[in-house]
Amino acid sequence: MIVEARELIVGRGTFRAEPFDFALQPGTLTALIGPNGAGKSTLLQTLAGLLPPVAGTLRTDGEVAYLPPPGSFVLPFAADYVVVMGRAARRGLSPIFSAEDWALAHRALAQVGAADLAKRPFDRLSSGQQGRVMLARTIAQDAALCLLDEPTALLDPQGVAEVAITLRHLTESGRALVVATHDLDLARHADQVIAIGSTIDCGSPPMMLAGERLSRLYETPMIDCQTCGHVATVATSASPPANAST
């Protein structure tokens, strides 16, 4: 077991989530879904040890790598140096990275489809390109538990597909991954889904991503598409344009 939580309550400031139990097994991908402000980032930061639990017990086993939510980073280095700096925690105070560190950094860049960015100045990359590099930096840490906050938020559809495949590959080496996401298609690739809303529930993707359950979670009507099996939001306010089709 990489993480075991009992009656865990996460929170910060005046915010408190509901208490819940969960476990993360090695080699699994967990998607964390829920509306804005529900507590996904708060939970990830608690698992990362950046916030203390408000109550309950939380046990984590092994190294933890944490990818913060996307934003603008000012890092005046080549992209591969930004990635290899993720290895710093393994190097203590030594400023020297080994051949293995560099190999892991370049492999991680390739895994997120960013090998061609290795020598580009990080500060002159687009937001989505920076997002790929920061994800590579988290992967390069080679930690037992990877906590990723919206890793695909800025990526194009090809990037989302590549990252989904990469995340699955990473679990094959025994890592446990937790991905906070608003991308319900990405969540379908998970082994389990934790939904944070007015209650916190955990289950398989088919159960947790059914339209009826998502409607309650996001407090907006959502239906299962009979054609593709995915879930679509139902427009409730404005009338659709006359030529609109589904």
Ligand SMILES: Nc1ncnc2c1ncn2[C@@H]1O[C@H](COP(=O)(O)OP(=O)(O)OP(=O)(O)O)[C@@H](O)[C@H]1O
């Ligand atoms: N630094 C902070 N100090 C105090 N309260 C905060 C802080 N950051 C977030 N909150 C509050 O904590 C609650 C949970 O926020 P959190 O960022 O965990 O939500 P989230 O589910 O990740 O949301 P989103 O989908 O918008 O990223 C919200 O009510 C938010 O306003």
